[in-house]
Amino acid sequence: MTVWFAFVRKMCRFLQLIAGVTLAFMFLFTLVNVAVRAFGKPILGDFEVISFLGAIVFGFAIPYTSLLKGHVIVDFLIEKLPKKAGGAMQVFTRILGITLFLWMSWNFVVMSLDLMKSNEVTPVFKLPYYPISFGLAFACIIECCVFVSQIIETVRRPA
Amino acid sequence: MSEISIGILGIFMLMVIFLTGIELGIGMAILGFLGIGYLGTWGGASNQVVKDFFETFTNYGFTVIPLFVLMGQVAYHSDVAKNLYNSAGKFVGHIPGGLAMTTVVGATLFKAMCGSTLATCATFASVAIPEMNRMGYSKKLSTGVVASVGTLGMLIPPSIPLMIYGIITEQSIGKLFLAGIFPGLIIALFFIFVIIGWVKIDPSVARPSPRSTWEERIKSSPEFLWVAIIFSLVIGGLMAGWFSPTEAGSIGTAAVFILAYAKRKLSFKSLILSFDESLRTACMVILLIGGSVVFGHFLAVTSIPFVAADWIGGLPINKNIVMIMIIFVYLIGGSFIDDLAFMIMATPIFYPVIIKLGYDPIWFGIMIAITLMVGVIIPPVAIAVFVVKNITGEPFKVIYAGVVPFLLSLIACAALLFFFPGIATWLPSLSGV
Numbered sequence: 001m002t003v004w005f006a007f008v009r010k011m012c013r014f015l016q017l018i019a020g021v022t023l024a025f026m027f028l029f030t031l032v033n034v035a036v037r038a039f040g041k042p043i044l045g046d047f048e049v050i051s052f053l054g055a056i057v058f059g060f061a062i063p064y065t066s067l068l069k070g071h072v073i074v075d076f077l078i079e080k081l082p083k084k085a086g087g088a089m090q091v092f093t094r095i096l097g098i099t100l101f102l103w104m105s106w107n108f109v110v111m112s113l114d115l116m117k118s119n120e121v122t123p124v125f126k127l128p129y130y131p132i133s134f135g136l137a138f139a140c141i142i143e144c145c146v147f148v149s150q151i152i153e154t155v156r157r158p159a
Numbered sequence: 160m161s162e163i164s165i166g167i168l169g170i171f172m173l174m175v176i177f178l179t180g181i182e183l184g185i186g187m188a189i190l191g192f193l194g195i196g197y198l199g200t201w202g203g204a205s206n207q208v209v210k211d212f213f214e215t216f217t218n219y220g221f222t223v224i225p226l227f228v229l230m231g232q233v234a235y236h237s238d239v240a241k242n243l244y245n246s247a248g249k250f251v252g253h254i255p256g257g258l259a260m261t262t263v264v265g266a267t268l269f270k271a272m273c274g275s276t277l278a279t280c281a282t283f284a285s286v287a288i289p290e291m292n293r294m295g296y297s298k299k300l301s302t303g304v305v306a307s308v309g310t311l312g313m314l315i316p317p318s319i320p321l322m323i324y325g326i327i328t329e330q331s332i333g334k335l336f337l338a339g340i341f342p343g344l345i346i347a348l349f350f351i352f353v354i355i356g357w358v359k360i361d362p363s364v365a366r367p368s369p370r371s372t373w374e375e376r377i378k379s380s381p382e383f384l385w386v387a388i389i390f391s392l393v394i395g396g397l398m399a400g401w402f403s404p405t406e407a408g409s410i411g412t413a414a415v416f417i418l419a420y421a422k423r424k425l426s427f428k429s430l431i432l433s434f435d436e437s438l439r440t441a442c443m444v445i446l447l448i449g450g451s452v453v454f455g456h457f458l459a460v461t462s463i464p465f466v467a468a469d470w471i472g473g474l475p476i477n478k479n480i481v482m483i484m485i486i487f488v489y490l491i492g493g494s495f496i497d498d499l500a501f502m503i504m505a506t507p508i509f510y511p512v513i514i515k516l517g518y519d520p521i522w523f524g525i526m527i528a529i530t531l532m533v534g535v536i537i538p539p540v541a542i543a544v545f546v547v548k549n550i551t552g553e554p555f556k557v558i559y560a561g562v563v564p565f566l567l568s569l570i571a572c573a574a575l576l577f578f579f580p581g582i583a584t585w586l587p588s589l590s591g592v
Contacts, residue, residue, distance in 0.1 A: 020434045023225055030226070030409035034402050047219050050405060054222040055213075061442035070439045071182040071446055072497045076539060078180040086180075093181040100189055107209040133213060 001152060008145045009067065015139060016064035019057050026053040045124025052122075055132045063142040067149075083157075090154045094147040101147070105140035108133045162198060166461030169194045173454070183500045187450030188212075194457035208453050215449040219405065220326045225441035226408025227317045230393075230415050231273030232436045236429035237419030240269045240282040243386065246379035248290075253370035256358035258294055259304045260351050262287040266308035267347040268383065270315040271390040272415055275440070276535055280309035280543045284550040297364035300357060302553050303561020307350060309543040310532035310569070315343035316394055317411065320499055320531055322404065323444065324524045327506050331521075332404045333397045334587035338521045339528065341582050342572060346532075349568035357564060389414045398590050447503050455507040468511035478516045479577075482526075485509050486573075489530045490537075497542075498534035502527060522576075525583040529573045536562050536569075 030050065033043045043049075065071060078086045112133040120129050160168075169190055176186045188208060196204035215221065234240070244265035251257045251264065265287070266279055273279060283305045291301035313320050316336035325332040358365050393411040396402050402410060419425035458464055471481055488509075492501040506527070513523045535543045544558050551558075576582050 016435070016438060019438050020431075023229070023434060023438060026222065027226060027229065027409050027412060030406045031413055034406050034410060050222050051217045051219045054219065054225075055216040057225055057438065058216045058221070058442060058445040061438040062446060065439045065442040065446075066182070068439065070443050071184065072443060072500045073180050073182055074177045074497075075180055077178045089179050093179050093185075096181060096189060097185050100185055100192075103205075104209060104212065107205055108213075111209055111213070132217065136213065136216065 001156075004152070005149055008142070008149045011142045012064040012067045012146065015060040015142060019060035019064075022053050022056040022060070026050060026057065029053070045122065048122040048125060048127065052127060052132060056135060059132075059136045059139045062139055063146050066143055066146045087154045087157065091151050094151045094154075097147045098144045101140040101143045105137045105144070108137035108140060112137065162461045163463060163466060165194065165198060166458055166463040169454075169457060169461070170463075182446065183497070183504075184446035184448075184450030187447075187454040187504065191450070191453030191455075191457040194454075195460060198457075198460050207456055211452045211456060212449045215445060215452055218326075221445060221448065223322055223326075223332065223404040223408050224319065224444055225437050226405060226412055227274060227319065227322065228440045229433060229437040230317070230408060230412040231275045231278060232433035233412060233415045233419060233425065233430070234269065234272040235275070235278040235282060236433050237415070237422070237424040239272060239386075239415070239418070239424075240265065240279070241286050242382045242422075243268045244283070244286050244290075246382040248368065249371040249376045249379045252368040255362060255367050256300075256354040256365040257367055258287065258291045258296060259300055259354045259365060262291075262304050263308055263347055263350045263354070267311055267315065267344070268386045270312045270343070271386050272411070274312045274317050274319045276309045276312050276543055277546055279312055280305060280546040281550060283308060284547045288547075288551055291365075294368055295366050297361075297561075298553055298557050299561035300354070300364050301561070302547050302551055302558040303563070303565055304350065304354065306536055306541075306543045306547045306558055306562050307565035307569075308347075309546070310535055311343055311347060313528045313532045313535075314339040314346065314525065316340065316390075317408070318528060319440075319444070320502060320528055321524060323448070323499070323503060324506060324527060327448075327503065328510050328520055328524070330524065331587075333394075334521050334590060335524050336394055337398065337586040337590055338525050338583040340586060342525055342529065342576055345575070345582065346529075346569060346572045349572055350565055353564045353568050385418050389418070444499070444503075447500050451503045451507070454504070458508065464508050464511045467508060468515040471512045472515040478518075481512075481516060482518065482577075485512065486526060486530050489527060490534055493531060493534035494537060494540055497540060498531040502531060519580060519584055521587055522580045522583050526573065526576060529569060529576065533566065533569050533573075536566060 033046045036043060078089050081089065112130040115128070115130040115133060121127060173186060173190050176190060177183060192204050192208045195207050244261060247264040248258065248261040251260045254260065262283055266283055269279060288301050288305055312318060316339055318336070318339055321335040321339055322332050325335045389411060392414055393407050396410060397404060397407040416425070474481065489501060489505060492505060513520065535541060544555065544562060547558055548555060
């Protein structure tokens with residue numbers, strides 16, 4: 001189990017690192033764009049680059065945020081429940097999460113294959129869309145792993 | 160069952176599923192999917208959910224969030240708040256209640272760079288409360304003022320809730336920022352009046368600090384100048400059309416970086432922490448938005464927002480009463496879920512109603528922001544109070560008692576804005592954005 005937890009943590013940190021580097025790049029890219037635009041040489045297609053970078057920032061940061069329980073939840077009722085019932089509720093919501101993200105991951109893969117087939121690219125830089133949707137599919141899988149870890153933690157917690 | 164009944168059942172189920180402790184964004188996405196699938200086809204629902212998340216993640220407009228959060232986090236980790244507090248203290252610290260006023264002034268200025276309520280509460284709870292304790296201030300006053308000033312970031316630009324409201328309702332973020340300035344300053348002023356009144360009634364709650372010399376004051380004034388420069392650059396540039404909101408976030412972050420670097424206040428560790436916090440906040444917000452977009456599509460299929468707009472618009476009651484009721488819905492909903500989450504969820508439903516009733520959407524955004532401010536300091540989910548409690552260890556009873564006078568001033572400002580909407584709409588009307 002320790003190996004599994006370490007693996008999930010490492011994967012989350014890895015995706016978070018990519019998201020962080022992308023955020024830094026997005027920050028620098030927008031700065032450069034403002035600067036060159038001031039000299040009458042704007043980067044054409046800046047919107048599409050930033051949109052792509054945004055998808056990496058948001059999508060890849062989800063698992064780590066979940067790992068640290070950073071998403072908004074309503075906990076006032078489950079906190080009042082007996083430990084066992086609270087645990088059961090926690091397992092139930094994790095299973096719902098796994099179902100959603102597994103299914104989203106599959107659909108992102110299907111979407112990526114469609115985008116690959118149709119060769120859909122952005123108008124200016126001709127950036128293909130499919131790597132983004134593949135990346136999101138991967139992030140969804142890691143999100144499922146986080147939920148599995150949380151189920152294991154809940155089940156192993158002493159009553 | 161009619162589509163409307165299914166929509167109402169969906170909203171009810173959403174409330175139930177929230178109580179299970181599921182992440183709100185995930186809960187909204189699941190119910191949105193089930194609703195769209197039930198009313199249409201399951202294949203269509205699958206495509207819709209993935210498309211909604213993909214479009215949310217790749218939406219240029221939302222990239223403004225991590226950049227402005229980053230700006231605030233860098234300011235938070237580089238002692239900007241502490242310096243502002245010390246400088247403001249040199250000017251007003253000697254007045255009875257002066258350290259509490261210093262907290263208001265310092266936090267108002269800090270808010271011009273950092274939109275995070277929690278970061279402001281945490282910073283000022285660590286910086287201002289020990290100082291007020293040292294000077295023998297009443298715990299009610301010291302903790303109450305710190306919990307309350309944290310809320311100012313909901314209004315004073317760059318406010319994250321206003322950015323999100325602007326994106327959801329397709330209103331100009333620049334106009335919303337401008338609209339938040341006067342109400343934000345009025346609330347800060349009201350907070351100062353509360354402190355003056357409190358000290359007049361009971362002088363024992365706050366003793367004056369030693370008076371600073373003019374030399375000390377002049378020496379500390381560059382701290383204000385930096386904030387003024389960064390604020391003018393970010394908001395001015397945005398309003399002048401020099402850059403988009405996303406670019407304004409980058410420019411602001413760069414300016415705060417330069418300031419922190421020049422003062423040698425930003426270590427590599429705090430830089431990493433700033434990025435980490437920004438990612439987590441942005442991600443928390445985007446999952447909420449993604450889920451609410453899916454759920455919003457389900458509601459749109461049921462026509463609930465439009466039917467509600469027609470029904471409420473046709474009610475034989477004064478439209479101001481309807482507006483007050485809507486604000487109460489936000490307040491109550493936000494008290495049980497999370498204020499920002501409830502705003503993201505409820506705005507697509509109520510926005511058509513507001514438009515139908517003929518209210519200004521910019522003004523409504525500001526009213527919602529004030530409602531959120533109230534929401535974060537009243538139970539059961541008084542997040543600003545929780546932060547102060549965690550840092551100071553003071554009992555909830557003391558902090559809540561301290562918050563009450565400031566809460567009343569927030570309500571007074573909301574009433575003022577209700578009767579004089581021009582306080583919010585005048586400045587944006589001049590901008591021509």
